[in-house]
Amino acid sequence: MKNLLFTILIIVLVVLLGTWPLSILGKVxxxxxxxxNWLADALNFFGWNGxx
Numbered sequence: 001m002k003n004l005l006f007t008i009l010i011i012v013l014v015v016l017l018g019t020w021p022l023s024i025l026g027k028v029x030x031x032x033x034x035x036x037n038w039l040a041d042a043l044n045f046f047g048w049n050g051x052x
Contacts (some may be wrong), residue, residue: 013021
């Protein structure tokens, strides 16, 4: 039920405000992905990409 209300809220916000909040959220996740990629490269100093 909570997921349904959350989905309806997102749909209403997109209809009322347009897609610019979603584009801002997309940019935030893009920067988080870049940060995780940089962290993974920094921790991969042996070049093994993990043991398994």
